[in-house]
Amino acid sequence: MLVVAVAENGVIGQGGRLPWRLKSEMRHFRDVTWGRPVVVGRRTYESFARKPLPGRTNIVVTRDRALAIPGALVTTSVADALAAARGDALRRGVDEISVVGGADIYAQxxxxxxxxxxxxxKLHPPGDTTFPRIDPKLWCEVERTDHAAGPDDEAAYSIHVYERLLSS
Incomplete structure (x- = not known):
């Protein structure tokens, strides 16, 4: 499962950070990923306020073979990260892994x-990192929940769940 927050203009990041503040959506992120292994790129991992993410096995993808991150498993390829995440999910008895960014990891x-x-x-912020358009020929929206901006949120947002369409 890919977990991503995207502005209306496709932006997911600016200067290595989220270009918005949505405290209530961060709670949603925690709830969706809790108990599951998370696969994350090194730069995105470094942007987290709290590292490693608690309650989840953190699997960080980096090109730096010498990098060691306390509390996280470090891999040098997405394929290795996914294999480690699948193994961890089996050990935990969970049926999904969470891929949480950044753009290169999503693309792969x-x-x-x-x-x-x-x-x-519900914003159009400037940004240097985007998420690809979701192709309706490949994905079906199965759930949508709208959320008004809370007192600690910069904007309203909606949460969409898509499932891959089976090819014939």
Whole structure:
């Protein structure tokens, strides 16, 4: 499962950070990924306020073979990260792994994902990182929940769950 927050203009990041503040959506992120292994790129991992993410096996993908991150498993390829995540999911007895970014990791895993959990943020911020358009020929929206902006949120947002369409 890919978990991503995307602005209306496709932006997911600016300067290595989320270009918005949505405290209530961060609770949703925690709830969706809790108890599951998470696959994350090194730069996205470094942007987390709290590292490693508690309650989840953190699997960090980096090109730096010498990098060691306390509390996280470090891999040098997405394929190795996915294999480690699948093994961890089996040990935990969970049926999904969570891929949580960044853009390069999403690009390498979108073709093998079977579910997307997409938060659509009602903003058009500037950004240097985007998420690809979700192709309706490949994905079916199965759930949508709208959320008004809370007191600690910069904008309203909606959460969409997509499942991959089976090819014939």
């Amino acid at each position: 895993t979108l073709a093998v994902a079977d579910r997307l959990v997409v938060t659509r943020v």
